[in-house]
Amino acid sequence: MRMGDIQYPEPASSPILAIERGSSYENGQPDIREAHTHAEPEFLWTTTATVTVRTESRDWLLPPGYGIWIPAHVPHAGAVRHPGQGGLMAMDPVQCPIAWTSVTGVRVSPLLRELLAYMLDADPADPARPAAESLLIRLITPCPAHDIAIVMPADQRLRVIAERLLTDPSDQRELAHWSNLAHSSVRTLTRLFRAETGLSFAEWRTRVRIRAAVQKLSTGTPVGVTARQVGYRKTSAFIAVFQRVTGQTPGTYLTTEP
Template sequence: MTAHSHPEHMLLWSASATLTIGTPGRDWLVPPGYGLWVPGWTEHSVSTLRFGEGSVLAFAPERCPITWARPTGVSITPLLRELIAHLCRTGPQDTTRAPAEALAFALLTPLPDHDIQVAMPTDPRVRAIAERLVADPSDPRELAAWADHVHAGVRTLSRLFVAETGLSFARWRTQVRIRAAIHLLSDGATVESTARAVGYRKPSAFIAAFRRATGQTPGTYLGPGDPPPPSPPPPLSPR
């Protein structure tokens, strides 16, 4: 979709698709289970990295109390998912629409500081790498192998990752993996299966990386009824 803007505020929610929303300031990754609030008149484009189900809602600014000036990632709770589905089914004249919108506005909550934000690069060489890793976070290739894949030098790719995402390749890949892991864990996957799905051979290495990235253990995100994962042992202190 080409870049455009409109006066209405927009809420995008992905059920199973993976989307990127391009804005003048940065690109936003919207993986399954996440939402993005786009204020009115924000120039944006939408592209699909992985096809699936999702929803887009537009809200008239005169009826919306939300005043966020920039695109903002939002938590999508089960109740909010049901409200989004209801609003997608109803027209603007439906008598239930105004109260449903009011409740949806009250439930929209910016993602917490510890949530993983992933910036998508725009240079076509690093963008190709980024899209492949978003589609398959378990891909084990290091930057030298990717350099051969996109016909660019390792130093060039390393510089571009830092310039366009603010992170080294390794740190950016870790963010992609941990963000994918959060969705898998909240969807009921075990810590062990999640670790393998996002590229970690040992659950202990996954737990340690998860804790460094979020400040919490994977058990924080486990679905109801799942047992908490074992914590890795503390490092040995020198005698």
């Protein structure tokens, strides 16, 4: 992500070195970062963009409302798959209170999202800033165990399909339709989806839809509206699939998000 509008808190009183507002896609071209490392821990989050981050152990998918903690000196590469906004926070490696040693996914709750927005625009001398920083850091917590993991396929033919579905989870096209776009047979795509993600195409698409639904529900979108926006014509069918994947009803996400 291309970053700008950097704000620097007072280094003596803050573990935050810099906070940057990010925007993606300039002149229609995706922003891609090759593998690199940083001497300081970083927290990357998305507001409206969809981003993939590749580490040595796995690929991470960050749809809107999710973030990732990258410890210092961990090699990683990234690409923006859907244009939008996000941000990056660099931490002082000495003062940083978060001691995670591995890359960790984070769900950006509504309260955390508002604090990040405040930090991006607040004056460094704002007397409320230290308290806001302290609460913000406390809210950077690992995704819950029931969070829906999405494995991104490496094969470029599958990537074309996967990225289209990330952009529009409600897309109803089956592999027979996608095979022309991917210049491959349905049989080959079926085999590759299972080999690279551990899931069938239908199962993978369902996870993408339910993860998108979690984000919509957490921002107050009604269950019926959410169902239609992620590709389910009947709310009852959506509720049944949602409960099978997450072990909870959609209403749980409407009422428990901070």
